[in-house]
Amino acid sequence: MLIKRSPNGIELPFSSEITPRELYESRRTFIKQVAAGAIGSAALLEMANREAFAQGAGLAKLPAKLNPAYSALDKQTPYKDATTYNNFYEFGTDKSDPAANAGTLKTRPWTVQIEGEVKKPMTLDIDALLKLAPMEERIYRLRCVEGWSMVIPWVGYSFSEIIKKVEPTGNAKYVEFITLNDRKQMPGVGSRVLEWPYTEGLRIDEANHPLALLTFGMYGEVLPNQNGAPVRMVLPWKYGFKSAKSIVKIRFVKDMPRTSWNISAPREYGFYSNVNPDVDHPRWSQASERRIGEDGFLARKRKTLMFNGYSDVAPLYAGMDLKKFY
Template sequence: FARVEARPSRFSTDEKPNTFEEISNYNNFYEFGLDKADPARHAGALTVDPWSVEIAGLVERPGSYPLDDILKSVTLEERIYRLRCVEGWSMVVPWIGFELRELLERAGVRPAAKFVAFETLVRPEEMPGVRSRILDWPYREGLRLDEAMHPLTILATGLYGEEMPKQNGAPIRLVVPWKYGFKSIKSIVRISLVETMPATSWNMQNPREYGFYSNVNPAVDHPRWSQASERRIGSGFFAPRIETRLFNGYEEEVAHLYAGQDLKVDF
């Protein structure tokens, strides 16, 4: 890996980050298999260079944006964020990335746009998991435009000062730290600005269990398990569980986005 220069950020937590080994060997990336160790085993085959992201829909400058070109016009920062998985575990990850807002502004968001839709690469010859019909590929995610423009929302291209490991969503992935991990879509090839709420993979798979918003919220349980607390990966056999915080602890920054919304309904 090449070292990546990045500025520190005021948004970083001072909690202790998980190790590189933990972060890169415990991944839900179903395109490479269902087991959390599968992505580390199989993602090596993924070709990430050249890479471009298609920006489409309600933008002034639609088209294919080569990754090198995207990276020339942005400021990379290190963002040490908490990551809370919907399954009840969490990590702290020192991402390197830039605010999604910068790229969206470069493409020029049209006033009619209300949502941003994302798609992951589908390349069956390099992604053994997409041969199974576990999800309706491509993996899709979405954000409301104000969520997408929020300074906490980043596109990450590295972690621990190095290029993004393939199993973590190389070469470019979304990170939305106040939402469950599955919202932070990996290996993005397409970003569309749209007028209506886009379909998202887990919501399509099980709408009763996975809502569009999927904000971390200890008061709104997953139908099959509690979200009140979490286990921090790598903290040892007897480390106490951690109380899960509203918006994964980013309440101060993002609560205003949901003023007037009932988070039990808009889960």
Template sequence: MFIKRQIRNIEVPLSSEITPRALFESRRDFMRHVAVGSIAGGALLETLTQTALAQTPGAQKLAAKANAAYVVMDKQTSFKDASTYNNFYEFGTDKSDPAQNAGTLKTRPWTIAIEGEVKKPLTLDIDALLKLAPLEERIYRLRCVEGWSMVIPWIGYSLSELIKKAEPTGSAKYIEFVTLDDKKQMPGVYERVLQWPYTEGLRLDEANHPLTLLTVGMYGEVLPNQNGAPVRVVVPWKYGFKSAKSIVRIRFLKEQPKTAWNVSAPHEYGFYSNVNPAVDHPRWSQASERRIGEDGFLARKRKTLMFNGYSEVAPLYAGMDLKKFF
């Protein structure tokens, strides 16, 4: 899929992009202690090791064949940016929190339960899930509802492969994803920002679309904890919060499931949440976006594309009012 680059406007950075003062000062204090030798070499090494593990847990390589049918021509976001600027509220609400705090997440052992309106309920461990279908590398855009985007080489296979194994019944109309809810591993769960566990959902035809990726890696390696290890979904034509992370349960349902952000703020976060430049968030425009890695003091913007540029999903919504079903 070839998408022409848009002419970008120039703006000053959003406040969310400025390093929080507390974080800045903690880093400054850390460097001051290092300079005066108040941190022992062993403690310093342990601190740096924990940070590295949070960002690249094991850095295990994944063999995956590139799928040329799913490649955008935009410049890829750097691994550093993609793994240190994240929304994963179970590890904190600041963009830097997940990379700093997600080292507590244990991704082995890990099981995923498939249940509900299916003929063959399954419980798979992560290693069995990895072998369920050939792994592919797909380069997708991911657009956040807050107005920023990335281009990431994901690794996984179409979610439809797993759906076929479960054999949904004729009553199954929706699919729900449930994220791990563990205060011992996820410090952000102590905060009542959302109702835990985090849940998201899709219509079954959306889940079966070839673009919907059951994702186990990125940049040729296993997923970093802060990016949703060990398994997440990526739904590239929807805003990023629809792509549930660290999944432990997949349910097939007759009725539309309640989802975390829709329950928390239904006037701001609709169930469908397709990328639509004509439907603004109540607190900001969705007509343009910032590509992470392309910003600085004079942040450049690009025009937001309908369905994030994935026009092949348009038939899924034929006849629907996408301003009403936002």
């Protein structure tokens, strides 16, 4: 974990840990308005939620039974590291930007459309989606393409539960995930870094694998905004960018969907993007990694494992040249 220090060696807090001046000053006005009865209960709740987010207060609990069959024995990444060092370009390109900027994301109301080559298309609000199948906790390693990794206890259920509900037709060969595209809530949307909205995709057999987790929480709580609230995918055998965040639409399609990073830099980001120490990124080796919260900021101390150590997905790619289909 990178720790900022002043010239005299004193540790400095992250910017996300400092209450913004405008928030501090607005509290005085807010208190006066509440006292005068000028703010209703809905606005009061919204202000309380925003202030809790800014202060890093605990989120709503999302209890789930641990599934030991899908739980890595590695030491878990500290919550603070997992929620302040993120890739979520809708809120900025620096690793600290999502934690600093994602307080603008509103996760209620929220609906997810499921459509395309299915017999039973549906639109579900987030609460119905939460109740669609029993929740379980899984401790997954997550490996990012830049060479860093974390170990996080996620809460959700296998995406196969969605597949069963919507009953794909024989034409459904792929699943496309489309994320929220709202400049008012996401200051990074509109930048030229990527084509928006952010889209990702899987082959349907990949999406149907038990490891593919439709995720609503982490560390026993609902997802923080900066980690993809209120619903995201977690695919532990693939590089992190394949796990779409803040999903609003899921489409079952016949043809391989275009995906954001593959459109932006096809030589660097293939459609499959399985963790593979034998296939280097064009600008760096993928043979090793650094574990956030344990290894030094630049040190790579761990050997990267094929499929990030999740060898039970190997049959999905039997007979494929994984250097060609990277």
